[in-house]
Amino acid sequence: MTLKILTLLYLAVTLSTQQELWGPKTKIIQHNIASPNVAIETVRFIKLKFAYTSSMYISFNDGKTKMQCFLRCMDLAECVAISYSVVKNRCKIHATVFRASPKTSRINVEYVAYEMKNPCTGNPNLCEHGSFCSPIRPTKSYECVNCLPPYFGKHCNETLGAPLPAVTEDIIYGRNSSCRMLDHFFGLPSSSHLPYFIHPWRDARKIKVLCKKDEMMISDLKSWSTSPIRFLKSEDLKDGLDISQPNYLAHTSFIKTLNSLMHFDKFYIGCTRDDSAWFDFSNKLARNSGLALVNYWTNDTNSRPKSSDMNRNSGGTPGYDFTLLDEKYSSPDVDIENRPFQDFFVGANGDKMTFTENEKECFGYTSSWLSFRIAGL
Numbered sequence: 577m578t579l580k581i582l583t584l585l586y587l588a589v590t591l592s593t594q595q596e597l598w599g600p601k602t603k604i605i606q607h608n609i610a611s612p613n614v615a616i617e618t619v620r621f622i623k624l625k626f627a628y629t630s631s632m633y634i635s636f637n638d639g640k641t642k643m644q645c646f647l648r649c650m651d652l653a654e655c656v657a658i659s660y661s662v663v664k665n666r667c668k669i670h671a672t673v674f675r676a677s678p679k680t681s682r683i684n685v686e687y688v689a690y691e692m693k694n695p696c697t698g699n700p701n702l703c704e705h706g707s708f709c710s711p712i713r714p715t716k717s718y719e720c721v722n723c724l725p726p727y728f729g730k731h732c733n734e735t736l737g738a739p740l741p742a743v744t745e746d747i748i749y750g751r752n753s754s755c756r757m758l759d760h761f762f763g764l765p766s767s768s769h770l771p772y773f774i775h776p777w778r779d780a781r782k783i784k785v786l787c788k789k790d791e792m793m794i795s796d797l798k799s800w801s802t803s804p805i806r807f808l809k810s811e812d813l814k815d816g817l818d819i820s821q822p823n824y825l826a827h828t829s830f831i832k833t834l835n836s837l838m839h840f841d842k843f844y845i846g847c848t849r850d851d852s853a854w855f856d857f858s859n860k861l862a863r864n865s866g867l868a869l870v871n872y873w874t875n876d877t878n879s880r881p882k883s884s885d886m887n888r889n890s891g892g893t894p895g896y897d898f899t900l901l902d903e904k905y906s907s908p909d910v911d912i913e914n915r916p917f918q919d920f921f922v923g924a925n926g927d928k929m930t931f932t933e934n935e936k937e938c939f940g941y942t943s944s945w946l947s948f949r950i951a952g953l
């Protein structure tokens with residue numbers, strides 16, 4: 577007879593390295609001489625701070641209790657995490673932890689999420705410099721995924737050059753790695769975009785950006801600024817970059833590199849005109865449509881976002897006709913590198929939102945636009 581007993585830990589445990597780092601752990605006990613041996617299996621699950629769920633799962637069942645969900649996870653050899661919807665009694669079994677699959681994982685308050693105790697849960701900095709610790713249960717091991725240059729190695733902490741100067745825990749643990757993390761850990765004002773230093777590599781390297789709560793400015797043009805436009809490419813994302821002053825426009829390669837550090841869920845793109853009309857577009861967060869814009873702007877797809885993939889907001893233009901020329905955002909003629917600013921909106925009425933070196937237009941206004949921006953969170 578196998579009896580399974582679950583020990584649920586509601587707080588991350590701090591472990592001495594001697595302790596068993598993986599479950600299940602089986603103990604054979606005998607109640608008394610006459611009774612048969614009883615095997616007791618224990619697995620520890622750790623409740624996650626965020627209510628995550630993911631569209632990447634190995635099993636999905638409705639009508640289960642949370643306890644049945646834990647048991648199912650123990651039975652499936654690859655399971656390392658569960659997400660459970662209290663509303664639908666829905667049990668999802670995951671072979672990859674949520675942090676290691678940021679593209680498919682979403683915070684969703686309908687769910688509670690648990691991760692099986694493993695080497696990653698005991699040591700929040702086992703995988704360094706922005707890499708994610710991903711446990712692999714069948715081999716009782718883990719790997720550090722998303723390890724970015726100049727680092728390499730099992731723990732993403734080896735470099736060929738001299739090691740960078742030591743930094744504080746805030747930086748190592750990623751509390752200062754993005755506007756989203758700064759807002760989460762320190763609380764940022766919602767009033768306007770303010771300058772902050774962020775450490776996206778989780779080491780001494782830093783960049784100066786504008787944050788408004790969890791939103792980071794990625795492109796910023798102001799018609800009154802006399803500074804020349806800086807076009808940002810992948811190679812510009814390096815220690816010391818300062819994008820806290822207009823005017824700058826991010827190319828696709830810049831957003832792609834930035835996204836490998838920040839994992840954006842959402843982008844806002846918009847412009848204002850001097851008749852006080854403003855236009856603002858953002859991708860929806862739903863599983864099927866949400867990533868259309870993110871994937872297009874990171875060059876992970878050539879499919880342009882559909883009208884239904886985006887939310888639209890505007891003010892000061894009652895009854896404005898937003899019909900797209902061919903039902904999709906952007907244009908097939910746009911160079912991959914220019915996707916985030918050239919011909920993003922091309923309307924059936926001939927109006928456009930486009931901001932390039934030579935052509936700037938905010939919905940029909942070519943000389944009297946006021947600002948253009950992209951923000952990400």
Ligand SMILES: *[C@@H]1O[C@H](CO)[C@@H](O)[C@H](O)[C@H]1NC(C)=O
Binds near residue numbers: 701702731733734
């Ligand atoms: C890398 O991290 C591992 C695990 O934390 C540690 O044992 C090792 O000493 C580190 N290596 C360097 C070069 O810091």
Ligand SMILES: *[C@@H]1O[C@H](CO)[C@@H](O)[C@H](O)[C@H]1NC(C)=O
Binds near residue numbers: 744752762772
């Ligand atoms: C992290 O960010 C907070 C909030 O901006 C700031 O007070 C703190 O000094 C930063 N820490 C480091 C080590 O940069």
Ligand SMILES: *[C@@H]1O[C@H](CO)[C@@H](O)[C@H](O)[C@H]1NC(C)=O
Binds near residue numbers: 828875
């Ligand atoms: C876009 O992706 C394609 C295919 O992966 C690649 O060949 C091309 O260099 C990329 N272009 C940019 C600007 O990232």
